Amino acid sequence: MIRKSNSVTARSQPRRLSSSTRSQKSERRTSFGSMDYRATTLEPHHIIVEDQQMDDERWSRLAFALGMPYSDTRRSSPEATRFAQQVRSRRTISSKEMTSLLLPLLVAVAKDHKMMKCRTDALFHRDGIPDDVPDYEVEEGWKMQLPTPKPTITLGYSSGAFNSHQLELQHGIISNNRGEPCDLHKLSQPVPDVYWPFFIIEALDDSMLAARNACAGSAATCNNALMVFAGAAQEPMKAYHDMNFLWNLSKAAQSFSLAINGKTACLNTHNSEGCLPHAVGVIRTYRLDDEQEVEAMAARIGSIFVWAENCRLQWISDLLGHFDRRVQLCKDTMAKNGVSYDPTELANFGVVPKTRRSIIKSVIAESLPRWAWPL
Template identity: 50%
Template sequence: MSYTSTQVVSRPSSITSQYMPIKDITNPDPASPFSSPFYRQHTLRPNNIIVEDGQLDDERWSRQAFALGMPFGDVQRPNAEARKVAQKMQRKQNLNEKQLVELLLPLVQSSAKSHKKLQVQTGNNFHHDAVPIGTFDQSSYTAWSMPLPVPKPDIAVGFTSKTFNSHELELQEGIISNAHGEPCDLAKVSQPTRDVFWPFFVVEVQASLYAAQNAAAGSASTCNNALALLAEAADEPTIQRQGRGISWQSRRAVQSFSLAVCGKTATLNLHNFQGGLSHCAAVIRSYKLDDESDMEALASRLASILIWAENCRLPTIVDLLENLDHMVQLESRDYLSDAFTNENLVTVSNHDAGSPRKRFSGIKSRLAEISPKWIRVQA
C-alpha cells in the first residue's frame, strides 16, 4: 500500500488557507516530527485523525466505559509492581525516554502475565499496510498535507499467535483492499509488529506530552484501522447490498487505548473509530508516575483494559474471521458454478445415475462436451 501522492496547486493570493505552508513551519525538535506545533494540523487531520484538546468529561467517559463493559472510576487495588515503579520514579531525576520505557515495561508485563492470550512487545516498527491514509483532493490545504509516519510505539500489547487456531491464522493471510481500493497484505495488517496480533494498547514516550499524544494518536489509530480493514473485507457482500449506513457504522465501532508519557506525567487516552468517520483521540485521565496511589490506579485501569480485550475485542476479531471464512467459501462456490452451470450439473446428475462407474462415465462425457477442443478429454 503506497501513500497517496499530493499535488501542489497554485492558487490566487486572494484565496487564504488556515494551513501554514510547509516552508514556514519550524520544528523545535527536528528528530521528532510529533513535537511540531503544526503536526496535528498538517499530518493528523488530513489523515482523518482528531486529537481533542481537553479531557473527557465524566458523562462522556461514563457512556464509553459502560459501552465497553469497564468500570467508570479507577479501582484502587494494592499493586507491588506499581508501587515499585513509583518509588523508582521518586529516586530518579531527568529520566530519558529509554529509561522511562524500561521502568514502565515491567508494570505492563506484570499486568499481562496472567493473560495467556496476550503478548507484550517493545520498540518495533509497525508495517505500513494498516496506517490510515486520508482522502487527499485538490482543496486549499492539500498541498500542505503530510502522510502519517509509520508508527513505532515503545510498547505494544496485542494477542499471541496461540490465541488463534491454524485455520484462523491461515485466514489472516492474503491480499485485501484498503479504503482507497489499494491492495494491502492482511498478514501485515493483522500482525503489524513482530509476534503481536491485532494490538489494542500502545505506550508512547516522548520529550513532551504533546508529542507523546501525537505519536499515540498515530499508533492507536493504526491499530483501529487494521480491524476496520478486516471488517471491510469480511462484510464486503453486505456493504455491496446495503451500503455503509448508520447501523453498519455503529456495528463497526473500534476502540484502542494508549499511554502517552513525558517525564513523570502520563495520560491514558481513548481512541475511537466508527465506520467511515474520523479517528478520535481523547484523554481519559492523567497520572503522576511518581505517586504510588496514581500508579496503583493506572495498574488497575490497565488490568480492566486487558480484560476488555480478551472478552470483547478478541470475540469481535474471531467473528470477523468467521465472516471472512464464509465469504471465501462462497467465492469458491461461485467460482465452481462459473465452470459448471446448474443446468449442466443437473444433466450430469440425472445421466446414467445408476452405478458409480456409470455416473463417472456420464461426468466424463459431459466434460468432453463443454471443454475447449485443446483440453478436451476423450470420453
C-alpha cells in the first residue's frame, strides 16, 4: 500500500541563509549537492560516504554475512521491460517522472512480500537521527544539523509483520545514547505505518552526489533508530560486551538505498564497519534505459526484500522478545515481593491491579536518566 505525504516543516531545512527566490523545499534539495555538505553535515554525524564502488571481495564478504546472493542475476519481467522502454523513450526525465515510472516496478518486485509497506515523500521524525548536533553547536559553514529525512520512497515493514503484543511493546519512552528520553513509537515508525525501514530511494534532479548524500542521511537514521532501541532493550546506560548480540546487531542495523539521477541509479549499502558508526558504500551502478541492467537491479532489490523478511525481521523479533523478558522480569519481581512481605489480603487492599501497559511503562521508565524521573 502506497500513500503520499507532501508536508514539509521548517525542521527539515539545514541551518543556512535562504534566498528569497527559493522555496524551502528547493533549498533543502540543492543543499545535498553542495561540495562541503559531507564535511559540514554528514561527517559531524559520523556518516562516512565512499564514492568508489566496492570491489568483488568486499561485496562478497558482506553478502555472505547477510545471507544474500553475491552475483547478479537477471529475471525478465514485463514490468522491467516496460520500465526500461519508457525511460529510453524520453530524452530527459525528471525525478517526479522517474518516481511514477519506478513505482509499478517496485510493486511487481514486492508482490510476494506481504509484510512490506512503503510510503512516498514522507517526512521522518527526528528521533532516530544519529548523534544529532544540538543548536548551540551549529556553526555556519562548519557544522550543520542533518536535514530531516524525506526520501522519495521509504520501504519497511507493515504492522502485519508483528503480532499484537509486539506492536504494543513498540510504544513508550526509552533512553537514547545521550541518556535523553526518546519516543520508541517514533523510532520504530519514522514515517506513519512503516516499521523499521530498510530500503530508501532518493530521486533528485540536481546530481548523483546530491541523491547519494540524501540517501546517506535517511538510511543512517533508519540504522540508528534500531541501534538506539537495541541499546535500551539490552542494558540501558551500560556498555554491552556480548559478541553474539553485537554481531546480530551489525546485521540488523543494515539498510540499502537507491540513489537516482536522470537515467542512472546507484545501489548503496549502509552499515557499521569497524569504528565507523554509519558507512555508505556503492554496490553497483545501473543504467535505467538498459533492459538487462534494469532486470539485474530488480533482481537485486528482490534479494534485499528476501533478506529483510527472513533475516532482519527475525532479529528485530528477537530484540522485542528480549525487551518483553525485561517486562516479565519486572512483573515477576513485583509479584514475588508482594508474596514475600505482605499477606495476600493486605497486598491487594486498595491497590489497582497493574495492566500489561503499565508494567511496560515502568520498565521503560528504568531506562530514563534520573533527571527525567517524575517527582
